Amino acid sequence: MAGEMLTGGMAMVFARYGSFWRRLRGAARHGFSTKAVEKYQATLASEAAQAAFDIVQTPADWEKRLKRAIASSILRATYGWPQIKEEESELITRMEAHIARLTNALISAALLIDFFPIIKYVPTWMAKWKRDALEWHKRDTRMFEGFYDGVRRKKMNDQQSDCFVSTLIENEERNGFTQKENAWLAGILFTAGAETTASAMSYFVLAMTLYPDVMRKAQAELDAVVGRERLPTFADQAQLPYINALCKEVLRWRPVGPLAVPRRTIKDDWYEGYLIPKGTIVIPNVWAINRDSNVYPDFDVFHPERFLDDAVEKTLAPLTHSMGHVTYGFGRRICAGYNFANQAMFIDIATLLWAFDIEKAVDEFGHVIVPSSTECIDAGAAVSPAPFKCRITPRFHEVEAILKWEQASRSE
Numbered sequence: 001m002a003g004e005m006l007t008g009g010m011a012m013v014f015a016r017y018g019s020f021w022r023r024l025r026g027a028a029r030h031g032f033s034t035k036a037v038e039k040y041q042a043t044l045a046s047e048a049a050q051a052a053f054d055i056v057q058t059p060a061d062w063e064k065r066l067k068r069a070i071a072s073s074i075l076r077a078t079y080g081w082p083q084i085k086e087e088e089s090e091l092i093t094r095m096e097a098h099i100a101r102l103t104n105a106l107i108s109a110a111l112l113i114d115f116f117p118i119i120k121y122v123p124t125w126m127a128k129w130k131r132d133a134l135e136w137h138k139r140d141t142r143m144f145e146g147f148y149d150g151v152r153r154k155k156m157n158d159q160q161s162d163c164f165v166s167t168l169i170e171n172e173e174r175n176g177f178t179q180k181e182n183a184w185l186a187g188i189l190f191t192a193g194a195e196t197t198a199s200a201m202s203y204f205v206l207a208m209t210l211y212p213d214v215m216r217k218a219q220a221e222l223d224a225v226v227g228r229e230r231l232p233t234f235a236d237q238a239q240l241p242y243i244n245a246l247c248k249e250v251l252r253w254r255p256v257g258p259l260a261v262p263r264r265t266i267k268d269d270w271y272e273g274y275l276i277p278k279g280t281i282v283i284p285n286v287w288a289i290n291r292d293s294n295v296y297p298d299f300d301v302f303h304p305e306r307f308l309d310d311a312v313e314k315t316l317a318p319l320t321h322s323m324g325h326v327t328y329g330f331g332r333r334i335c336a337g338y339n340f341a342n343q344a345m346f347i348d349i350a351t352l353l354w355a356f357d358i359e360k361a362v363d364e365f366g367h368v369i370v371p372s373s374t375e376c377i378d379a380g381a382a383v384s385p386a387p388f389k390c391r392i393t394p395r396f397h398e399v400e401a402i403l404k405w406e407q408a409s410r411s412e
């Protein structure tokens with residue numbers, strides 16, 4: 001339903017392994033390699049500063065603020081748009097509605113088509129679900145093609161900044177995609193990247209609420225390396241090993257896709273004496289692999305120190321691309337946006353820890369509220385923590401003024 005009807009076979013995440021997927025993947029690799037994502041660092045840093053500034057104004061809305069910043073970062077990197085403000089979030093709502101349709105298709109047991117594929121041959125006039133799916137595919141295609149065309153028009157007038165779609169346009173001939181394929185390749189990045197990264201950031205806030213000692217240690221590192229007169233930048237990253245370890249631990253501790261994306265074997269395979277016949281759906285248990293006690297002693301504890309040397313990477317199974325966890329998936333289908341996601345998480349986490357103390361909230365009777373570390377919402381493209389209360393306050397007097405100054409200097 002998701003892979004063929006709603007996305008017309010164009011979405012990389014659902015595309016079958018083969019030459020079309022390989023070409024999609026090649027284009028994505030080109031646009032999101034370690035080197036290529038460096039050009040998005042300024043955007044990511046300005047979005048992180050904006051999110052922190054917004055949180056100073058209304059700390060209780062931290063989740064909404066982070067979500068806006070991440071959505072805006074991905075759309076800016078993809079289409080070169082200017083920052084998407086809170087009041088322009090109608091655009092984000094349209095994109096989110098597209099994701100909701102896809103995820104409903106993925107999780108709804110009512111969609112028997114995935115279990116009895118023969119149903120897809122029922123004539124369209126007899127099946128409302130099929131008419132609806134094809135209609136939504138048309139509408140989403142119109143939306144993605146509109147975004148793609150907008151970049152082309154601006155490019156023709158020399159008004160387009162560097163972005164993923166402008167690279168696709170430059171490589172149209174070499175990649176050999178149709179306009180529709182290109183438009184979907186770009187459009188699906190938001191689908192794959194926005195909710196996943198935002199959920200990971202919500203787990204970061206939860207971890208800081210539950211593990212104050214970790215937060216203090218990270219802040220001490222920031223004070224020593226960055227000081228209190230400016231925001232952290234990407235240039236500081238190599239000097240911030242504890243923050244880097246903390247980012248990995250957020251992804252390991254609470255993987256936002258605990259069962260990743262199912263695969264289907266394309267040939268018979270043998271694993272430890274068991275035959276996995278061709279055509280078997282295999283569901284990887286990321287949650288369990290990230291909690292393997294041979295690799296992660298005290299796996300339930302949020303403990304960034306485990307990543308301070310390369311012991312974890314050395315023990316982990318191959319094909320995990322030295323991530324230290326398997327939250328981005330495995331092998332050749334590993335998340336195509338992980339360089340971008342890692343950068344976004346680094347700068348968001350460093351900026352928030354530099355600016356704020358994140359603590360447990362207190363109720364009206366003065367009782368400390370301890371959020372659940374396990375309750376979660378499993379309703380969309382990613383698992384996120386159940387809503388919880390925390391107290392977010394600036395760490396020192398000058399925070400707001402520095403954030404304001406950073407914003408002004410970036411918009412000059």
Ligand code: HEM
Pocket residue numbers: 012013014025028074188189190192193194196197200256257260261327328329330331332333334335336337338340341
């Ligand atoms: C914390 C954030 C993220 C997490 C945890 C995550 C996780 C994943 C996972 C588990 C997969 C499936 C991998 C597999 O089957 O082995 C995947 C695929 C993918 N992700 Fe991400 N992702 C994140 C952010 C992003 C971002 C920011 C982008 C784009 C800008 C992105 C683009 C993609 C794409 C295009 C695929 C499909 C790859 C393919 O099928 O070849 N992801 N991601």
